[in-house]
Amino acid sequence: MSRSPVRATTPIEEEKLVVKNPAKNVAGLKAVTNSFKIGLQETGISKTLKTMRSVNRYDGFDCPGCAWPDPDNHRSGFEFCENGAKAFATEATNSRVAPQFFSKNSVSSLSKQSDMWLDKQGRITQPMFLDTNQDYYTPIQWEDAFNIIADSINLSSPERVALYTSGRCSNEAAFLWGTLARQIGTNNLPDCSNMCHESSGVALSRSIGIGKGTVTLDDFDHADLVIVVGQNPGTNHPRMLSALSSCKRNGGSVLSINPLEEAAMKRFKHPQEIFGMLGRGTQIA
DSSP states (O other), X not given: OBOOOOOSSOOOOOTTOOOOOOOSOEETXXXXXXXXXXXXXXXXXXXXXXXXXXXXXXXXBOOSSOXXXXXXXXXXXXXXXXHHHHHHHHHTOSOEEOHHHHHHSOHHHHTTSOHHHHHHTOEESSOEEOOTTBSSOEEOOHHHHHHHHHHHHOOSOGGXXXXXXXXXXXXXXXXXXXXXXXXXXXXXXXXXXXXXXHHHHHHHHHHHSOSSOOOOHHHHHXXXXXXXXXXXXXXXXXXXXXXXXXXXXXXXXEEEEOSSOOGGGTEEEOTXXXXXXXXXXXXXO
């Protein structure tokens, strides 16, 4: 069956979008209940507790939610935020997409669904293959899948191969990817960090002599002033609110430059503290 027109980008899901006035505070007990709620929906109670106890731990895995760093020394029992809980619950979901799903849904019809809808369907159970000009994925065996990949990367010269990966993948996945590159005979291993930070790395190297930031999480505890500009911590990386809260408690000030009235900059109710959950919270900016 020939392929119908496919959308280049998936549509934005706006049907359930509700815009309300900014809240007066964020996090607290509500963040805790929401974190467990999404986990129970996606993975069940046992898997939720096991996953939560492993995320951002020394013997666990990195949260895929954002790039906020983990503390070098002491880490709390639950070193993640509500957004992170949603992210790793989605990754660990019990929902599965069997081959029957693809026999009922064409590529062209799937391209009309939102990213959220597609993500909610679950994880595939075996390799799927889309032949040229076809509109439906068909299941194939693992050996066939590996052979197709091998034929694609078996080029005339290893230097023609570039293995692009994510800077947020696990150490184990990165090791396997590097092993594959060595087997092919190339060191062309760019990742998303090259695209995100190449310009800033060059600029920092020329200005301060190092291509990375020199600030650590401990510096927030001792800073007299922290200026937050060009970002929304409460939305994009809520764990930063803990660092900003520590700065305020130690006598520092936080200046937020943002045309958006973000509730997180008003009051932060630390979800890992009794008074944080039940009290008024800390005024951040």
